[in-house]
Amino acid sequence: MQLLLAEDDPILANGLTAQLNAAGFTVEHAPNGPVAEYLLSRQNFDIAIIDLGLPMVDGLTVLKNLRATRPDLPVLVLTALDRLDSRVAGLNAGADDYMTKPFEFPELEARLRAILRRARTSSAAAPADVALSGLHFDRAARRAVIHGEPVELSPREATLLELLLVHADKVVTKEQIATAWAGDGTEVGAGNTAEVHIHRLRRKLEGSGLEIRTVRGLGYLLAVERADGRPA
Incomplete structure (x- = not known):
């Protein structure tokens, strides 16, 4: 141990x-x-x-x-x-x-x-996979599939997606994201690093039935997309 x-x-x-x-x-x-x-x-x-x-x-x-x-x-x-x-x-x-x-x-x-x-x-x-709406995420292999189609994720995007899934329907702060990324041995910039990765991940989650909402002044929240499909 x-x-x-x-x-x-x-x-x-x-x-x-x-x-x-x-x-x-x-x-x-x-x-x-x-x-x-x-x-x-x-x-x-x-x-x-x-x-x-x-x-x-x-x-x-x-x-x-x-x-x-x-x-x-x-x-x-x-x-x-x-x-x-x-x-x-x-x-x-x-x-x-x-x-x-x-x-x-x-x-x-x-x-x-x-x-x-x-x-x-x-x-x-606890299940090894996390399923939410049309997304399946294999936490051990760090692989995502949307309606049976694999999604290509960078290591940081995979870490970010897992963090959002673990805290689904709860706000994830930029500090939590920075801490999660600290383990990959690279520096996390103080600028728009989180925003850039969130933007990329939003595009990759299109069609999954999920959306990443920006909670101003707090962070981000992963939730099932609204019926009208409009972004938050």
């Missing part, structure tokens, strides 16, 4: 790494928020432990950004704060479980394995 440990306390991180390795996990350690986000964007982890008190970029922000691109990655949050509002904030940001410091390792390991069992059950039940 590949595990990301985002923890800024070096003594705790070293101890946890040794214990997790002995328990069968392969651990990558991130001492701060930017390193955690870098590793999460480039490695296919099975589970993550994120401390909310990370320096430079706090753990709550790391978790929120992660959920924009990896909504399925199991995450256990660690924190020294035992306040109700801190626990609620972590869970609302997308944590699967929550532990406060200090803690005993056997309980941490048990919670990790429980989260992984739930994730496997959910993954087994």
Whole structure:
């Protein structure tokens, strides 16, 4: 099991790494928020432990950004704060479980394995393909088909389409798009990069019965096309 440990306390991180390795996990350690986000964007982890008190970029922000691109990655949050509002904030940001410091390792390991069992059950039940109106998207192969005809997509268009499908009928912000694209190793410009790819994807989705609506000041939303066929 590949595990990301985002923890800024070096003594705790070293101890946890040794214990997790002995328990069968392969651990990558991130001492701060930017390193955690870098590793999460480039490695296919099975589970993550994120401390909310990370320096430079706090753990709550790391978790929120992660959920924009990896909504399925199991995450256990660690924190020294035992306040109700801190626990609620972590869970609302997308944590699967929550532990406060200090803690005993056997309980941490048990919670990790429980989260992984739930994730496997959910993954087994989830379809590999996403179908909406006339579009079928194979998430594993990253291929799209409209009414049986394949659609040629660039890597960024495929990532953008998957993001829109996962959040169908919900607004996807430009920040979420930039975070999703960060994993391909290229820079995302601050100009009209998102607009250009949205424009291209709109053309490629013609005839699918779907439309990408612009929500001014917020982002974009994928929805089933209106009966009159007019764009949003």
